[in-house]
Amino acid sequence: MRCIFLIFVLKLFLQNIFCEDSDPIVETIYGSVEGFNYKMESGENAEIFLGLPFAAPPIENLRFEKPQEVQKWNETLKAKEFPPACATFDTFMGHQENEDCLYLNIFKPKHSNPNGYPILFFVYGGGFLIGDTKTYGYKNISDNLVSQGIIVVTIQYRLGPFGFFSTGDSRLPGNYGLWDSLEALKFVNKIIDKFNGDKSRITIAGTSAGSAIVSLLGLSEEGYNLFSQILPMSGSAFSQWGSKNAVVEVTNEVVDEIGCERNSTKIKECLKEKSVSEFQKVLKPKVLFTLRDDISLLSIGPKMDGDFVKVNCLKKATKNAPKRPTFIGVCSQESIMS
Structure with missing residues (x-):
């Protein structure tokens, strides 16, 4: 009898160890997801x-859509495993990159x-040209934020030409990186309850270019009901580089050099046929941290188009948007070199 009891206790002990260390699986409306555990500095x-994946891969016919x-x-x-960085004008910090990056x-x-x-929905910065989620890792996020009872979501969005090229009209409207961020926010609202998140307490946050993106999310009618408060740091849509029309000039110059006709009604179809390396060959010498009057590092980015934000005036869009708690972070010498 004693042996049977000891075997029973040992079985329970081993089951507890197995359950504690087993990889977590969450069932969502899209399918089941298996992650892994990380022991934080707190011991939890x-x-x-x-x-x-929060969207279909933006490749082939879905490029520039x-x-x-x-x-x-x-x-x-x-x-x-962290996803590859979004393809842009050059490789970022040696990280693997791919157009399939959403x-x-x-x-x-x-x-x-x-x-x-509560949920912190974070959008990285990088001048709309560089960045990925792998750079932030998961250890510091877990030790500093998750340990405080916060769910953190980090997202990726299309960068550089693939995220923001625009002809300024319906042929190539642009702002694809903005729409990616909105799609990610919609996805989080659909599935975060399965991760024990409260979607009524989503804070959208970003740094630098990411800050401009979250402030534009706050002005987009489609994003009005998807978050509760905003935390933009080191930038906003009102920054000089936060939304501008210079991207149209950049797009036209690259279109000419890459072998497409800037006045063609099928400009998008032509650009879809070009390889990533062809874009990089044209763009890299122009925007790789150059100080020439060629193409500014911050010339590629969002454009007020009357679609993502329904009015073309930021002040009017701000007046129309619902008032939400907003905490803006700046540095004492913000933008002294830009």
Whole structure:
């Protein structure tokens, strides 16, 4: 009898160890997702989910188009590696890059909260030209934020020519990186409750270019009901570089050099046929941190188009938007070199 009891206790002990260390699996409306555990400095575990697709891959015929909703997946998605950086004018910090890059990451406390956890939806900066989520990792985010009872979501959006090229008209409207960010926010609203998140408490935050993006999200009618407050740091849509029409001039110059006709009605079709390397060959010498009067580092970015933000005046758009708690961060010598 004693042996049977000891075997029973040992079985329970081993089951507890297995359950504690097993990789977390979450069922969403798109399919199941398997992440992994990270033991934080606090001694508690965070659950990490990397590389969740929030939109269809913006490749081939979907290049230079608004993001399309991601399709459901049948098998459990192994969400254990950061996604590749979005392709841009050059490789970023040696990180793998790809046009198929519309993914996000979720970092959450392991223990459940009956009231749900607040969410920090973070958009990286980088002049609309560089950046990825891998740069931020998951350890510091978990140790500093998840440990405080916050779910953190980091997203990727199309960069450089693939995210913001525009002819200023319906042929190539631009702002694809903005639409990516909005699609990611919609996706989070659909699935975050399965991660024990409270979607009524989503703070959208960003730094530099990411700050301009979240402030524009706050002015987009489609984003009005998708978040509760805004945290822009080191920039906003009102920054000189936050939204400007210079991208049209840049686009036309590159279109000429890459071998397309700037006045053609099929300019988008022509650009879709060009390879990433062809774009990089033309762009790299122009924007790689040059101080020439060629193309400014910050000439590629969002443009007021009357679509993402329905009015072309930022002040009017701000007046029309719902009032939300907003905390703006700046540095004492902000933008002294820009």
